[in-house]
Amino acid sequence: xxxxxEKVIELIEKEVDSLSHDEISSLIxxxxxxxxGDYAFPVFRLSKAFRKxxxxxAEELATKFANNxxxxxxxxxxxxxxFFINKSKLVETVIDGVISEGGNYGSSKIGEGKTxxxxxxxxxxxxxxxxxxxxxxxxxxxxxKIYKYLGFNTIAINHLGDYGTQxxxxxxxxxxxxxxxxxxxxxxxxxxxLYVRFNAEAEEKVELRDEARYWxxxxxxxxxxxxxxxxxxxxxxxxxxDKVYKMLNIEFDSFAGESFYSDKMPRVIDELNEKGLxxxxxxxxxxxxxxxxxxxxxxxxxxxSTLYTTRDIAAAFYRKENYDFYKNIYVVGxxxxxxxxxxxxxxxxxxxxxxxDCIHIPFGMVSLEDGTLSTRKGRVVSLEDVLNKAVETTLTxxxxxxxxxxxxxxxxxxxxxxxVVFQELFNQRIKDYVFSWDRTLSFDGETGPYVxxxxxxxxxxxxxxxxxxxxxxxxxLLLSEDEINVVRMxxxxxxxxxxxxxxxxxxxxxxxxxxxxxxxxxxxxxxxIIVDDEETxxxxxxxxxxxxxxxxxxxxxxxxxxxxxx
RNA sequence: GCACUCGUAGCUCAGCAGGAUAGAGCGACGCCCUCCUAAGGCGUAGGCCGAAGGUUCGACUCCUUUCGAGUGCGCCA
Numbered sequence: 035x036x037x038x039x040e041k042v043i044e045l046i047e048k049e050v051d052s053l054s055h056d057e058i059s060s061l062i063x064x065x066x067x068x069x070x071g072d073y074a075f076p077v078f079r080l081s082k083a084f085r086k087x088x089x090x091x092a093e094e095l096a097t098k099f100a101n102n103x104x105x106x107x108x109x110x111x112x113x114x115x116x117f118f119i120n121k122s123k124l125v126e127t128v129i130d131g132v133i134s135e136g137g138n139y140g141s142s143k144i145g146e147g148k149t150x151x152x153x154x155x156x157x158x159x160x161x162x163x164x165x166x167x168x169x170x171x172x173x174x175x176x177x178x179k180i181y182k183y184l185g186f187n188t189i190a191i192n193h194l195g196d197y198g199t200q201x202x203x204x205x206x207x208x209x210x211x212x213x214x215x216x217x218x219x220x221x222x223x224x225x226x227x228l229y230v231r232f233n234a235e236a237e238e239k240v241e242l243r244d245e246a247r248y249w250x251x252x253x254x255x256x257x258x259x260x261x262x263x264x265x266x267x268x269x270x271x272x273x274x275x276d277k278v279y280k281m282l283n284i285e286f287d288s289f290a291g292e293s294f295y296s297d298k299m300p301r302v303i304d305e306l307n308e309k310g311l312x313x314x315x316x317x318x319x320x321x322x323x324x325x326x327x328x329x330x331x332x333x334x335x336x337x338x339s340t341l342y343t344t345r346d347i348a349a350a351f352y353r354k355e356n357y358d359f360y361k362n363i364y365v366v367g368x369x370x371x372x373x374x375x376x377x378x379x380x381x382x383x384x385x386x387x388x389x390x391d392c393i394h395i396p397f398g399m400v401s402l403e404d405g406t407l408s409t410r411k412g413r414v415v416s417l418e419d420v421l422n423k424a425v426e427t428t429l430t431x432x433x434x435x436x437x438x439x440x441x442x443x444x445x446x447x448x449x450x451x452x453x454v455v456f457q458e459l460f461n462q463r464i465k466d467y468v469f470s471w472d473r474t475l476s477f478d479g480e481t482g483p484y485v486x487x488x489x490x491x492x493x494x495x496x497x498x499x500x501x502x503x504x505x506x507x508x509x510x511l512l513l514s515e516d517e518i519n520v521v522r523m524x525x526x527x528x529x530x531x532x533x534x535x536x537x538x539x540x541x542x543x544x545x546x547x548x549x550x551x552x553x554x555x556x557x558x559x560x561x562x563i564i565v566d567d568e569e570t571x572x573x574x575x576x577x578x579x580x581x582x583x584x585x586x587x588x589x590x591x592x593x594x595x596x597x598x599x600x
Numbered sequence: 601g602c603a604c605u606c607g608u609a610g611c612u613c614a615g616c617a618g619g620a621u622a623g624a625g626c627g628a629c630g631c632c633c634u635c636c637u638a639a640g641g642c643g644u645a646g647g648c649c650g651a652a653g654g655u656u657c658g659a660c661u662c663c664u665u666u667c668g669a670g671u672g673c674g675c676c677a
Contacts, residue, residue: 060617061619063616063619063620064616065620066619066620066621066622067620067621070620074619074620076619076620076658078619078657078658081657088657111620112620113619113620113657114619114620158677195677197677198676198677199676199677200676200677292677315674315675316674316675317675318674318675319675320674320675327602327603328603328673329602329603329672329673329674330674331674332674332675334675335674335675336675337675339675341674341675341676341677342676342677345677367671368604368605368670368671368672369671369672370672370677371603371604371605371671371672372603372604372671372672372673373672373677375604396605398605398606398670398671399670399671401670428639431639432639435637435638435639436637436639449639460612460613461612461613461614462613462614464605464606465606465612465613466605466606466669466670466671467612470612473612473626476626477639478625478626478639478640479624479625479626479639480613480624480625480626481625481639483639484625484639484640486639487637487639487640488639488640490637490639491636491637491640493637494636494637495636495637498636499636533616537617541614542616545614545624548624548625549624552624555640555641556641556642558636558640558641559632559638559640559641559642560641560642562635562636563636564636565636599637600637600639
């Protein structure tokens with residue numbers, strides 16, 4: 035495909051010596067409106083070197099550029115040189131590009147030979163998989179797909195919270211009040227009950243805390259009874275989580291959670307000791323980070339057991355050695371900003387330069403209308419319920435609008451779940467939000483169903499119009515404002531995918547896909563696509579095809595399906 | 601107390617690592633199916649971009665201060 039921006043840079047480079055290629059590239063912008071051009075080059079920076087007023091410089095440059103095959107017009111508008119892409123060329127390059135790449139439009143090989151680890155989801159076993167987990171799960175999955183699409187060797191790791199004092203509590207609670215059969219009938223809820231009860235009683239009886247710590251210590255020491263109980267709890271929890279992962283269509287390459295690293299910590303502690311980084315404090319051991327403006331990182335508790343910082347460090351070492359990652363990404367809430375900053379620093383202090391390749395991707399909090407989520411206080415909304423409810427609502431809408439549709443159930447799942455995922459990926463990660471059923475179940479406007487609907491509509495047009503990919507198209511029949519607008523957005527798509535990767539922000543893709551859908555719907559409403567004139571029909575169907583294809587790819591990168599009918 | 605994050609229309613949010621007149625969706629009001637999927641399209645109303653300074657030819661965007669909200673800060677994860 036023709037890179038028009040690059041063509042703009044080439045032109046400018048020839049006339050302007052004082053700026054490098056990259057400088058020019060970063061100066062070039064997209065005008066607020068397309069009547070001002072596709073690209074603009076502001077010349078303010080040149081006024082010193084040229085010793086002229088910006089307007090005059092722009093005028094002079096525009097005159098020099100005047101004729102060029104890739105641009106139909108290059109003119110100055112005050113201190114800007116505005117470039118108008120040759121529309122016919124644009125249409126041609128986009129259509130050719132989409133046809134030749136097909137289902138891989140926008141993919142790339144830039145990641146070849148590089149491994150990216152994405153750690154995400156990571157729920158705590160024996161606890162409900164609730165609405166608070168949706169962000170890491172869905173954002174992480176999208177990032178995983180995006181990196182993969184760009185050619186990286188990508189590894190999805192579910193770093194299960196399957197270790198720590200909480201399991202001491204659970205084991206202790208189970209031994210007191212547990213009943214195997216009751217738990218197996220409804221694992222998460224029953225385990226949660228035990229956990230809640232234990233915490234409640236521990237408020238009064240402080241000795242229970244010591245008991246919990248004792249059992250965790252026993253677990254770490256390999257006590258058979260403790261280990262078997264723990265293994266069983268882990269297994270039944272995973273089965274529960276798997277239901278949600280299936281609904282979301284998410285797969286992991288590894289479930290190596292915290293427990294997996296339980297025997298990999300001594301070497302970390304040894305290395306910290308060797309390098310003189312460990313400090314004793316009240317019987318516990320830590321790495322002092324005061325110099326770096328951070329509180330110390332606790333490595334080992336007074337009773338000799340470890341903390342999650344230690345496990346995270348051990349896990350990072352393990353991953354470096356086994357995957358030799360290019361990037362090691364952690365999709366974890368912003369509450370843990372400090373924790374990651376601390377242990378990344380510890381690894382750096384140990385002298386490992388790959389510390390810089392460890393990246394924390396934070397996201398904002400989800401809360402409920404009546405306050406923060408709290409497993410212990412029972413203030414949770416189960417993710418499974420949310421997804422089921424969304425599917426149900428979708429089914430109701432479908433009964434009204436398209437009751438004759440085949441495989442309604444299947445489509446309702448794709449649309450309902452897609453709606454939830456889409457909304458999750460619609461804004462910047464960092465924003466906090468309050469969960470609301472109303473918003474989650476509203477499918478009008480810029481939503482997942484809107485985009486999917488556009489996709490289905492496009493598909494239906496292609497079928498009705500007997501679209502044939504082999505048909506030659508007259509590019510000059512797609513030059514109206516509405517048509518070009520759509521073409522431009524499809525043209526931008528590959529760069530948007532790159533942006534999403536560079537900034538680890540899937541929502542760039544979400545927004546672009548919405549823009550494409552909007553543009554197409556506008557076109558659809560203003561022009562008849564299946565018309566008598568064969569040439570026109572072929573051209574318009576081709577436009578419909580590139581829209582459908584790009585939407586499908588975009589949704590796919592977000593982990594959302596694109597049904598052909600709805 | 602210290603650190604970090606957020607603060608743009610009634611609501612929910614975009615605004616591309618400073619640029620040309622601040623944009624959507626929802627909600628409100630008014631239109632458009634004898635026509636390819638109306639989960640759609642078109643239009644109207646609605647904003648001193650939390651506040652004050654500063655840097656710059658130019659600030660919603662960068663810096664400082666300030667107010668408001670959230671999060672985190674040694675034996676939980």
